[in-house]
Amino acid sequence: MGAFVRAAMLNYHSITAFAPCSERVTNRVLSSPSWPSAVTVNFFTPLSPWKVSSGQSYRGFSREVDRSRKSEDTLFGNSIYGINGPDQWSTRNDLHPCRALVQDEVLSAEATAEVIDGKRIAEDIRREIAQEVMIMKDTTGQVPGLAVVLVGNRVDSATYVRSKKKACAEVGFASYGVDLPENSTEEEVLNWVRNYNDDPGVHGILVQLPLPKHMNEEKVIGAISVEKDVDGFHPLNVGRLVLQGRTPLFVSCTPKGCIELLLRSGVEIAGKHAVVIGRSNVVGTPAAIMLQAHNATVTVVHSRTPNPAEITRTADIVIVAVGVAQLVRGDWIKPGAVVIDVGMNSVEDPTKKKGYRLVGDVCYPEAAKVASKITPVPGGVGPMTIAMLLRNTLDSAKRTLKS
Ligand SMILES: Nc1nc(=O)c2c([nH]1)NC[C@@H]1CN(c3ccc(C(=O)N[C@@H](CCC(=O)O)C(=O)O)cc3)C=[N+]21
Numbered sequence: 001m002g003a004f005v006r007a008a009m010l011n012y013h014s015i016t017a018f019a020p021c022s023e024r025v026t027n028r029v030l031s032s033p034s035w036p037s038a039v040t041v042n043f044f045t046p047l048s049p050w051k052v053s054s055g056q057s058y059r060g061f062s063r064e065v066d067r068s069r070k071s072e073d074t075l076f077g078n079s080i081y082g083i084n085g086p087d088q089w090s091t092r093n094d095l096h097p098c099r100a101l102v103q104d105e106v107l108s109a110e111a112t113a114e115v116i117d118g119k120r121i122a123e124d125i126r127r128e129i130a131q132e133v134m135i136m137k138d139t140t141g142q143v144p145g146l147a148v149v150l151v152g153n154r155v156d157s158a159t160y161v162r163s164k165k166k167a168c169a170e171v172g173f174a175s176y177g178v179d180l181p182e183n184s185t186e187e188e189v190l191n192w193v194r195n196y197n198d199d200p201g202v203h204g205i206l207v208q209l210p211l212p213k214h215m216n217e218e219k220v221i222g223a224i225s226v227e228k229d230v231d232g233f234h235p236l237n238v239g240r241l242v243l244q245g246r247t248p249l250f251v252s253c254t255p256k257g258c259i260e261l262l263l264r265s266g267v268e269i270a271g272k273h274a275v276v277i278g279r280s281n282v283v284g285t286p287a288a289i290m291l292q293a294h295n296a297t298v299t300v301v302h303s304r305t306p307n308p309a310e311i312t313r314t315a316d317i318v319i320v321a322v323g324v325a326q327l328v329r330g331d332w333i334k335p336g337a338v339v340i341d342v343g344m345n346s347v348e349d350p351t352k353k354k355g356y357r358l359v360g361d362v363c364y365p366e367a368a369k370v371a372s373k374i375t376p377v378p379g380g381v382g383p384m385t386i387a388m389l390l391r392n393t394l395d396s397a398k399r400t401l402k403s
Pocket residue numbers: 160163206207208209210231253344358377378379380381382383384385386
């Protein structure tokens with residue numbers, strides 16, 4: 001072990017390593033019993049596009065590591081499969097007033113973009129679904145059933161689950177579900193999943209994410225029957241989405257909702273340059289694959305992209321899903337581009353009754369002056385996510401009843 005590593009180890013809560021030694025170093029340090037159970041590991045590669053200097057806050061691959069979790073080994077895999085690390089966007093800490101940094105012509109322009117009304121489009125889809133459910137009930141005596149597994153007491157999760165159940169009731173679905181306490185075991189959650197897997201009245205199973213920290217999400221999602229994975233999160237459905245010609249049974253609801261918004265707003269996708277900002281499993285990555293399948297040329301911009309604004313400015317279609325309030329400014333958008341904002345960030349707002357309001361990942365007042373079409377937050381992608389969940393559940397029921 002070199003002097004550098006020894007020096008790093010003196011600081012018991014943080015370790016910095018330079019690839020390619022990082023995996024060896026971190027594993028060695030973390031397996032040492034003298035280390036506290038949680039440490040922060042920073043590692044840098046020769047490709048890191050920023051400089052490291054002591055005492056300065058830097059954007060390294062910094063990660064809280066809990067040694068009690070076995071499956072976290074992959075966090076340190078700087079391998080041919082890629083460099084693992086969290087996505088941390090460096091932005092100004094305070095919510096900017098949405099105007100300071102853009103050019104004068106953007107500031108003085110009118111908001112000319114057509115608003116893509118996700119709420120209205122989602123209502124149309126729900127009406128179509130309700131119609132089909134009525135026919136199904138008349139002809140087979142059965143209706144689609146959705147089971148929602150909620151674990152823990154996150155207020156936002158409880159709200160989402162409530163709106164999903166309400167949406168189910170409105171279109172005539174049967175709704176099943178269980179609310180488990182925060183301290184439930186993974187085995188209990190798995191048992192509920194298996195129970196719904198075997199229940200012929202259940203056509204779709206949704207395990208609300210995130211799960212409590214002591215559970216392995218991958219394992220729980222993997223336990224959902226592929227035929228009932230209406231979230232499209234099961235690795236088999238994801239794999240089939242990626243492989244050309246292998247149609248997945250279900251596709252993740254949020255990116256599916258984005259594509260549906262584009263199609264129903266008359267936006268041509270084929271031949272266009274689409275930029276997807278964000279590379280998550282649930283939105284960015286599947287959205288990029290789906291745009292490609294619609295013959296767009298796709299660029300993925302992420303937290304390590306050195307010039308995100310410049311690249312995004314070349315896009316005809318922009319889908320943003322990073323979870324950073326108002327990251328995308330008006331001057332990131334090419335005049336006439338179509339902007340789909342997946343972000344849902346709650347920011348303090350004393351003028352509101354609740355004390356907060358929702359903003360997207362796009363600075364809407366700026367972007368609406370440059371784009372030709374744009375989705376609002378709320379009332380854009382959010383309602384479409386729920387509509388696509390209902391659509392997936394209906395498709396699942398149709399598939400079962402046919403076979
Ligand atoms: N297994 C799983 N599947 C999910 O699909 C899933 C999940 N876990 N965990 C959490 C996220 C989040 N999510 C939303 C769905 C609808 C709105 C929505 O309808 N939003 C409205 C209202 C927002 C409001 O006013 O609070 C809107 O944007 O207009 C938002 C967020 C699904 N998620």
